Amino acid sequence: GGFEKTPGWLDWYAGPSKPKFQLPANSVDAHCHVFGPGDRFPYAPERKYTPCDASREQLFALRNHLGFAKNVIVQATCHGADNRALLDALTHSGNRARGVVTVKRSVSDEELQAMHHAGVRGVRFNFVKRLVDFTPKDELMEIAARIAPLGWHVVIYFEAVDLPELWDFFTALPTTVVVDHMGRPDVSKPVDGPEFALFLKFMREHPNVWSKVSCPERLSLDGPPALDGERAPYRDVVPFARKVVETFPDRVLWGTDWPHPNLKGHMPDDGLLVDFIPHIAVTPELQRKLLVGNPNRLYWPEEIEGS
Numbered sequence: 001g002g003f004e005k006t007p008g009w010l011d012w013y014a015g016p017s018k019p020k021f022q023l024p025a026n027s028v029d030a031h032c033h034v035f036g037p038g039d040r041f042p043y044a045p046e047r048k049y050t051p052c053d054a055s056r057e058q059l060f061a062l063r064n065h066l067g068f069a070k071n072v073i074v075q076a077t078c079h080g081a082d083n084r085a086l087l088d089a090l091t092h093s094g095n096r097a098r099g100v101v102t103v104k105r106s107v108s109d110e111e112l113q114a115m116h117h118a119g120v121r122g123v124r125f126n127f128v129k130r131l132v133d134f135t136p137k138d139e140l141m142e143i144a145a146r147i148a149p150l151g152w153h154v155v156i157y158f159e160a161v162d163l164p165e166l167w168d169f170f171t172a173l174p175t176t177v178v179v180d181h182m183g184r185p186d187v188s189k190p191v192d193g194p195e196f197a198l199f200l201k202f203m204r205e206h207p208n209v210w211s212k213v214s215c216p217e218r219l220s221l222d223g224p225p226a227l228d229g230e231r232a233p234y235r236d237v238v239p240f241a242r243k244v245v246e247t248f249p250d251r252v253l254w255g256t257d258w259p260h261p262n263l264k265g266h267m268p269d270d271g272l273l274v275d276f277i278p279h280i281a282v283t284p285e286l287q288r289k290l291l292v293g294n295p296n297r298l299y300w301p302e303e304i305e306g307s
């Protein structure tokens with residue numbers, strides 16, 4: 001116990017609004033976290049920030065409030081490779097949550113099997129330098145080779161400037177690869193410029209690569225949005241997210257990123273983040289792929305008729 005939250009850290013938005021956008025049935029919040037509570041699930045000693053506690057009960061209450069049917073809970077760096085809080089949430093979700101864990105090469109096959117049974121379907125490799133220290137690529141590739149037979153995929157979180165140096169490693173991964181937050185493009189650059197073109201090339205040339213089009217609040221340089229409901233908030237992010245959704249409609253996912261770790265400028269109202277979706281997936285068909293078809297095919301394939 002006694003974990004002091006990182007100074008300047010904002011708690012998630014209390015009392016999120018009810019979205020105006022009606023989520024389709026069986027929609028999935030495909031990127032969110034549970035943190036602690038610290039007295040039950042201590043934060044990792046090697047962490048680079050200490051979050052506020054964010055329990056499975058609060059996550060599932062938000063799911064119901066927003067109108068999602070399911071969650072994909074992603075291990076965050078503040079818990080390191082200690083996945084107990086995440087696994088506890090999966091086992092109390094009534095099969096309505098799947099997980100993406102962080103493991104070290106020392107993880108045993110029995111542990112991987114137990115995680116699979118609990119609903120884990122992927123591992124996360126984080127390359128964001130403010131969040132993690134360096135992990136040797138051979139260790140990561142060894143982990144990818146061990147989880148591939150389980151049918152798991154690899155979630156990668158990196159910054160756009162690092163894509164060139166990570167390119168050979170990413171394109172050698174033997175699994176489906178899911179990119180967090182479009183690889184954090186610099187939205188001050190043109191959407192048809194060379195930087196984002198490299199990310200689009202990554203997806204175009206590698207059909208095993210998917211992307212989450214989430215976290216506009218992290219990418220936008222607009223600052224706290226004037227959410228008047230009509231004008232799209234985070235307008236500088238919209239062209240980037242629309243480009244990915246419309247170019248690769250069958251390989252995109254969306255998530256709230258609740259409880260939004262490491263946000264200091266403003267904290268988004270999760271209800272208004274849901275209202276952002278129609279600005280980036282502009283037809284009901286694209287919305288259904290983004291929110292229902294794609295995440296259920298990837299995380300609940302056993303529930304799809306004829307699968």
Ligand SMILES: O=C(O)/C=C(\C=C(/O)C(=O)O)C(=O)O
Pocket residue numbers: 075076077078126131157180218257260261262
């Ligand atoms: O929650 C996110 O996806 C984004 C962040 C943090 C993490 O992913 C993490 O700590 O694992 C961030 O950009 O600070």
